Amino acid sequence: MDALQNTIVQLATPLSLALIILGTSLGIFVGAIPGLTGAMLIALTLPLTFTLDPQLAMTLLVSMYVGSISGGLITGTLLRMPGTPASVMTTLDGYPMTQQGQPGRALGLGIYASLVGGLISCLFLVTLSAPIASWSTQLGPFEYFSLVLMALVLIATIDGASLPRSLLSGTLGILAAMPGISAATGEVRLTFGVTSLNAGFKLLPVLIGLFAINQVLRDIANIDQSVPRVSVTRKGLWLTFADWKNQWVNLLRSSLIGTFIGILPGIGANIGSIAAYSAARNSSKTPEKFGSGSAEGIIASEAANNATVGGALIPLVAMGIPGSVIDAILLGALVLHGLQPGPRLFSEHPELVHTIMGTYFLANLVMFVVMMASVGFLAKLVRFPRPYLLPLILTFCIAGAFALSNRMFDVWVMLAFGLLGLVLERNRIPLAPFVIGFVLGPIAEENLSAGLMSSQGNWLPIIARPISLLFVVISALLLVVPLVRQFRKKRDSQSETLKDHAPEEVNRSSPSETGREHGEQNAHSFWSRFGLPVWHTIAVLAIVGMLVFQYSGFFTNQHQQTQYPQRPIQAVVPFSAGGGTDLFARIIQKSITEDQLLKQPVVIINQPGGSSTIGSRYVKQARADGYKILCNHEGIITSKYSGKVNFGPEAFEPIAQTGEINLVVAVQKNAPYKNLAALLHAAEEHPGEIQFGTNFGALAHFAAKKIEQAAGGEYFNYVQAGDGQKRYTMLIGGHIDATIFSLAEFLSYQGDGQIRALAVLSEERQSVLPDVATAREQQIDAVVGNSFYWWAPKGTPPERIELLADVLEQTMQSDAVRNSLQALSIAPVFYRGEKLNEHISQSEQKFSELVSGSTVQLPDFPFYIIMATLLLLSMIVGQRIFFSQIPPANSSPSSKPRIWLAVCCFVLLCCYVLVLEQSWLNYWLATALMIAVTGGTMAKWKPRYLPVLIELALLTGLGTEIVFTSVFSVVLP
Structure with missing residues (x-):
């Protein structure tokens, strides 16, 4: 109470x-x-x-x-x-x-x-x-x-x-x-x-x-x-009895x-x-x-x-x-x-x-x-x-x-x-x-x-x-x-x-263009008399203020603008916001921002999909200038050996390793297995009957295969169970028999008392789970951990790699960061240089010996959908x-659409996207031009539209760039 x-x-x-x-x-x-x-x-x-x-x-x-x-x-x-x-x-x-x-x-x-x-x-x-x-x-x-x-x-x-x-x-x-x-x-x-x-x-x-x-x-x-005249009354707005x-x-x-x-x-x-x-x-x-x-x-x-x-x-x-x-x-x-x-x-x-x-x-x-x-x-x-x-x-x-x-x-x-x-x-x-x-x-x-x-x-x-x-x-x-x-x-x-x-159906009875023009003239006349001068004054002042903000240099140190980084650095997290890797990256981001370790902010970009392959490919293909880096775990290695991608760590420049977390084999609280050895024994006696929830090709899948390898056979029936949250739901619902969590995930789920640990896949017992034996203590040689790495595209200048590594090293020395990571059961380690490369090589050797896949033949869903579509x-x-x-319905001769105008504006829109993609103009300038030109084309370049249209174009272009980049630190195209 x-x-x-x-x-x-x-x-x-x-x-x-x-x-x-x-x-x-x-x-x-x-x-x-x-x-x-x-x-x-x-x-x-x-x-x-x-x-x-x-x-x-x-x-x-x-x-x-x-x-x-x-x-x-x-x-x-x-x-x-x-x-x-x-x-x-x-x-x-x-x-x-x-x-x-x-x-x-x-x-x-x-x-x-x-x-x-x-x-x-x-x-x-x-x-x-x-x-x-x-x-x-x-x-x-x-x-x-x-x-x-x-x-x-x-x-x-x-x-x-x-x-x-x-x-x-x-x-x-x-x-x-x-x-x-x-x-x-x-x-x-x-x-x-x-x-x-x-x-x-x-x-x-x-x-x-x-x-x-x-x-x-x-x-x-x-x-x-013409647009139907709208009359909003309180009588029509409020629901009646x-x-x-x-x-x-x-x-x-x-x-x-x-x-x-x-x-x-x-x-x-x-x-x-x-x-x-x-x-x-x-x-x-x-x-x-x-x-x-x-x-x-x-x-x-x-x-x-x-x-x-x-x-x-x-x-x-x-x-x-x-x-x-x-x-x-x-x-x-x-x-x-x-x-x-x-x-x-x-x-x-x-x-x-x-x-x-x-x-x-x-x-x-x-x-x-x-x-x-x-x-x-x-x-x-x-x-x-x-x-x-x-x-x-x-x-x-x-x-x-x-x-x-x-x-x-x-x-x-x-x-x-x-x-x-x-x-x-x-x-x-x-x-x-x-x-x-x-x-x-x-x-x-x-x-x-x-x-x-x-x-x-x-x-x-x-x-x-x-x-x-x-x-x-x-x-x-x-x-x-x-x-x-x-x-x-x-x-x-x-x-x-x-x-x-x-919407063409409702337009068949639309008034003529003459009526529309008359209505618009009345509207413009009213606006010109009472509101347009005020709008022009406010718009011009706002445009001047935003231009001063953009180019005066009052808010930036001009000497710093000649050094790397000159713009925000994008840290790509190949998982959804709120996930374990995302949280880890945001802790690092928070420290860099608060301690001002870089002249520009680090921006987290979430690109989930394909067990981290979508985000890693995005960074791999990025320009090697140090402005796009990747925060990923061992998934960058397991994705290669699962066949999801044809590249691995060799396609990147390693920056640093900034943490390690152990894995835990978990079952329902009432499961008949006292430990991992008992689970393996039951799987050996009844091959294919133990439902092991995993995400195919992900680290947990390879860890389970490592357990099987240590036992000398293939005993589990692997079930695609998605990320940790889904696996937990399926586990406590009795839809799978066992799964693997990170230590942080297990500790967060353990609180409701519906799951328990069979083993920790680490070298030594964990202090937070003192009663849970390691796999090695149970005579199963399966040591699999999850390390958090930072990567840059291949060819990134070494001096920028070193600068980023220095920043990460300083971050890992922060007491606030170490405490935050320990709260997530992540060991705050730091490796760079030769020691980092050695650690990556050992992980690659361990995972290259394992092969992942499903033993159940699934229907060819695309084939059946294509056949249904053709039928x-x-x-x-x-x-x-x-x-x-x-x-x-749109065949009415009284309201023939101006198809050429739509085609023209669509071509202008494609040109605008191409300009942004090739970075030929600044975002605000390209956006202002697009709004002015497309709007002018729609208005047939009538003079009464142009002043307001130009002001709207400049306000939108400058405003969106300032809000996105200065307030939210979002990198625009």
Whole structure:
């Protein structure tokens, strides 16, 4: 009770309330901008919280989390450009409602649903965190696969009037997710020799391209058409009693679905909104209205995606298991502030747990107030002159796609998928099933593969396990009910329900260009009389101030600018934010920044994927100038010998080794094995029956193979179980029998008493586990540790290598760093030069003797998806040949699109990306030119647009560069 009272007092302080308001507002703003995400905002803000109290830091970060998920509905509803992946389903009904002249109602429905979903999930977070989180671990790979299958059914039901087109779109999305390194086997597939494709297509660039770039090109082509006049009144904004009466079941059901989905680790808000939308559509009395402005669709999507936030926080605070990417970053924030996530957090730091819960509750209230207060202004975005608005959107899209992994490849992917989205919609192929397939396909494949590995290739558990069978039955019902409903409809009703979600439909009755010009002249006249002089004054002063900031040299030492480093150094971590290696790198980064050991900051860049191969390849191919370095562990060696890449340490310049951590073999607390020797004995007697969870090709896999080698055989059945968090979940759920953790991971998970150690793979016993014998003490010669290394691209000047090594050596001498590393059970060692090279050679020799792989033959998933895609495509082509088709909705002669203008602006955009890629101009100057030229082209170079357009161009170019580089230390293209 004392902890609860202290938390209430803490959250009631002006500073805490200010942080909640600031964090929620920033989250809403960032979430509303296509290309920027909450995960990006929180990762960038994390270093700024190092000086804050842990409670204040979590207050700010959790508030940003809530705001970013909620903010995504704004641009999705008003502009058909979802700010976040979780808002894709909202776009399907929010934008049509806006085009019908009801943007206020569309936003109001979404805001209310967000609040209700957040509060309902908060109730579960406060009352049932521990038991619900524990129950969620009972779901194994087959249950996860069946759950995802249930969500995939939405592909067949989302556009029931055109089932083949929906299925084709969904299979295309699954196929687009196939290139790269398979999460199930570690094999490289469908890359066609393009090394950049090893990382696959990331969700954010695909989503921005399909919706934002596609919509911008459509708006440019239809720029002569008038924008519907928007009138936002409080009467349309606030929900009426009839709304509550009609929607309370939908609100409650969608919130519960979102909470449940959020609890499941690794699922996230995307699937939550998809599942709730599907359930709402299939239980609706008017399913034909979905996709054309249905209030039920907006409420279902927004209630669910906000409820997933509270649901995802449940396993985070109860068990230390992140339910989403953002939760993994929050987990890392706790560790960086010296706190150990997991069950002990409740007993050792109850005030922090209560702070997270209280902040989540208050942030939802603040989100509601901020969004309702600003909804009148936000709705006017649809009336903002498009020559001003569209270039700004393009700027943020490109910056967001690049900042995801600091790769221009992602920007080109975004542009390519923008064209693909345009082509699909021109052929009446919906985009929502594409996104659903892209998001859910890899999750379904990974879990099905893990299930087949654990069952030795047996498919029967999909229907033999009760929970899995339940999900399969629900999937069948969700599929059959709408198909039966559709079958009963008359043939002539199909022509009414066959709709293209593209905006051309609502433009067929648009007023003439003369009316549009008259309206714009009135607007400009009003602005010129009352607001334009003030705008010009403020804009010019701001531009002059930013130019002075950029070039005066007042904030920098000009002598230092002639020495290395002249700009921030990117430290690439090839794992997700919040992981062990990421935390290690951030501890080092924090020390370098606080002690000012370098003239420029070190920026952490997370590039996860392929068991660290994506990030390591990125640094390998970087310019050898010392501005891109790699922080990786033994994975840089194991990736080579697992066959995932054809290079290893020899492709880099080693800088230093700055830490070592031991590995622990763990089982469930009730497992019948007293030690590692007993586990091996059981495996020898029953080969292939011991399910050993691992991540194929990763260090833990090689460590398990080392144990087998020491025992003189191959006895384990290896199951792809992903990273440490997933392996822990599968272990305590009984889905695997044993696994390997780092010592830090084991200590964090051990607190709930559900696992225990069989052996430590070290030379000597560990003081934190004095009762656990080493493998050697059990007559098993398996000593495998994990070392943290720093690397630079081959050919980096030796003097820069030495400087970086000197900085790291000074960092490792810091008491604060040593204490932080010891709290993570990482031994703070330091090697450089010959001793470092000797240590690397010994590791290579040890791992080169081992061979990794799976013994279970998995289906050739890409082959079957390609065949399904070709079959569906042939069906659609056959329909077009043998059956009459309805003319495309955009064939109205009164509103002919200006295709040439869209093509011209797209070419200008590609030129801008090329200029950034080749570094021909500074970022701010290239951006300003792009905004001015594309905006001027859209405005037909009319004089009244140009002054404001030039000012906007300079403000955006200079402003984004200063904020990204000076505030967040982000390296722009």
